[in-house]
Structures are given as C-alpha cells and as structure tokens.
Amino acid sequence: MTYCVGMVLDKGLVLMSDTRTNSGVDNISVFRKMMHWEQPGERVIAVMTAGNLATTQAVISQLEERTKTPGERRNTVYDAPTMFQVATEIGRLLRDTIDERQAANGAQGQGRFTASMIVAGQIKGMEPRLFLIYPEGNFIEASWDTPFFQIGETKYGRPILIRAYDRGMSFEDAVKLLMVSFDSTLKANLSVGLPLDMMVIERDTFAAGHQRRITHEDTYFQAISAGWSDSLRNAFNELPDYSFYASADETA
C-alpha cells in the first residue's frame, strides 16, 4: 500500500508521502512516491502516487520523457497553461496506462494495475491548486469544504486530520499534523513505511520550498512519535470518567 496526503493552506500547499512498496510481505522496497517539476518563478507542479508501482512509474516516466524532448514539448507539465490542464493530461496518461495493461492481461488482470494520484501546484497568475486523480482518469479538486486529499492507506490517519486541520495553520503546524497522521498509520499498518518525503510549496513563490526526507533517525519525528503516544494517553485521561451508576438510561 502507500500513504500520501496533500493539503491546501492559506499559505500554500503541503505534501507528504511514504516510500514503502510491497508485493506480498516478503518483497518490500523503498521507492520515492513524490515527484515535482519546476520553472522557478513561473510554475511548480508536484505529483504523489499510490497503487501499482509499474503503472505509476510508467506515468511518471512518460511525463519525464516529454519534458526532455525539447521542440516536441506539448502537453507537458511545463507548457500546460493551467493546473486543470496538467491534471487532465496526467489523468489521461494514467487511464491509458492502466487500460493498456489490463487489455494486455485480459480479464485476469482486472483491477490489478490501478493507481491513483494527487497533483498539486501553482502556475503564475493563478491560485495554488490540488487534485485527486482516479484510475479512470477523471479527477476532483480540493475546495473550501474538502481542503485535503489522502490516497492509499487513508483510514488510520484520517481522524486526526479531520479534527486538527485548519486552513489558516502555519506550514510548521501542518508538517507536525502530517507527521502525527503518518505516525498513526505507520504504527497500525505494515504496508506503509519510513522514510517519508515532505515538501512545502509556498503560495506565489512558484518553486519547490522546504523539502525533506524523514528517516528512522529523524529526531523530530521520533519526538512526535513518542510524544503523541504520551499526549494521547494524557488527553484520554483528561476526559470525564465514565460511571456505571450515573446514567438515566442504565439497564443493568
């Protein structure tokens, strides 16, 4: 599996992804699932991927190939005029890659080659935008009501995102929140693993901002992981105590 989160803040975009890939439990590898392209001062576009690794790598490689064939640059992440068109083109590539693989493997391969992606970025003159791309190639965009997207193993880390996310939060707080969400997921599911990749895209800089790979040795992540266990237990202890005798609707 995988766990990736992209969120929109007033200040810009924050992305985090894990790096574990597995085919069964005895074939585990580390692969980067976050890629980005930038033309400093003009645009920055980032992609995070979940699902069949051969599929997602094929899509990323095709995007890369196009950017490296000057003169034939069309429909690339560098020349699409809007983030909407970037998402449309990546969606098309994703669907085509999956369709081709499924067709080559007949009904037997049904569903085996699917993948989904988060696309984030900003192009000069426009707002930062965040998209979730489905295996079918269509996509949805983050909004005021739904300001973050998760792909992969999304459930363990969702409750804290729902409760602590705030559009006005600082990048530092957003990174802290993502680390807590990832730590909850790492602790519960073997298919999500360290190291993590993290990137901040500050609004109107049109460049990849703060980037970091968070490994087992990362002292801040260690502090969050240990501290969150203690904090949760303290928070739990501070809640009002249950009594077997206080309730009106008690039946036994």
Add this chain to the structure above:
Amino acid sequence: MTYCVGMVLDKGLVLMSDTRTNSGVDNISVFRKMMHWEQPGERVIAVMTAGNLATTQAVISQLEERTKTPGERRNTVYDAPTMFQVATEIGRLLRDTIDERQAANGAQGQGRFTASMIVAGQIKGMEPRLFLIYPEGNFIEASWDTPFFQIGETKYGRPILIRAYDRGMSFEDAVKLLMVSFDSTLKANLSVGLPLDMMVIERDTFAAGHQRRITHEDTYFQAISAGWSDSLRNAFNELPDYSFYASADETA
C-alpha cells in the same frame, strides 16, 4: 458496514457494537449486533456480528432456535462444555450459512454473503475467553499479545486502541476508551452509526453485567465526543513545534 470491538481485561470482558446496517446509502436501518445468553452463576456468552445481515441473523436465529428446543439441546450455547466448543459450533454455523447462500446464488454471489463474528464469554471453572470467527468458520483467540478484536470498519478507531489499551485498566476506563474509538469511527464513516450497544462481563460473575444503549441523547457520549476533539487539539498543540531550519538532514 459495522464496527464492533471486544476486549479482554484482567477484570473481565468489555464489548461494544454499533447498530447501523445499510444496503447502499439510501437504505439505512438500526439493528442490534450484540446478543448474549446467560445461565446466571454458570455461564455467559455474547456474540457480536459484522457483515451480511441476512447471514448473521440466520446464524443467531439458529443459535436461538436450539436453545428453545428443550430435550434436543445439543451443541447449544447452553450445553457446550467449553468456550472453545461454543466458538467451534458458531464457526460451523457461520460457514454453513455462507456456503449455502453462495451455492444457491452460484458464482455470481461470490463473497456477497460473508460475515465475521466476535464471541466472548466465560463458563464456570474456566477463564473468560474472546474469539474472532472468520467467514471460513475457523477462528483465533485473544491472547496477552493481542488482547482485543475489532470487526467491520476497524481502521479509524484502531490507533487510539493501540495506544491507550492497558490490560489492567478499569471497566470504566475501557468503556471510555471504546467510546473514543467509536467516536473517531462515527466521525469518519457514514456506515457506522449510533446508537451503540455496550456490555461488561465481570470475571467470575457468569452473568451479563453493566449493559447500556448509547443514543444521540447520551450526555456522557456527547461529552466524550466534544471533549475528545478539544483534547486532541490540545495534545497536538503540546507536541514540540516543527522548525524548517533546525534539522541536519534538511535539503532546501
């Protein structure tokens, strides 16, 4: 979906289940998913169910029927000599019910009629025991290493269970913990819904102890639900702050 949790404590067993059943999102009902049988002073046995409602009701009805045919009482929850045999018999009933339904519906019905169950209880002269029964009819038992089982929509509520569960905790704290776990699940997934059913089986009482149905109007649950959001945010704020400049492995 469904969410049910059974846990073993030093003091006994604690069970909680939701009551939402749905067939699509426009056909939602309330059904009790926790049943129990007791011979006061001799045994108490409880079952919680997740999965296809027709399947789980068929299993429960067959268990009920047997207890109501005196003279023919065999393999009932009342006369099985051990909890292991109770679990074996319920597993057999579950598998047979699923097999029958699948066979009647051909390959088309593959997987549609599955269900899983948690069986908990104590028989005089033996320890309290807790089992998780799979659709295949086999089962596993809770142990010192894995002292609680979840069925249904298990992921959202798992991180807090992992961190706050303690075998030596009081029944009151266990109920509080379950309410937090259920609240996290309710907030994230529409297929799990109030009211909740809760039951405590105190060790060596051989009787259903404290039981309660927790509705929207339950003031304690309301306090937990609201308080946990605040507590989580406070816990999050108390964690050390992230800095973009402090880390050795910073790359940008």
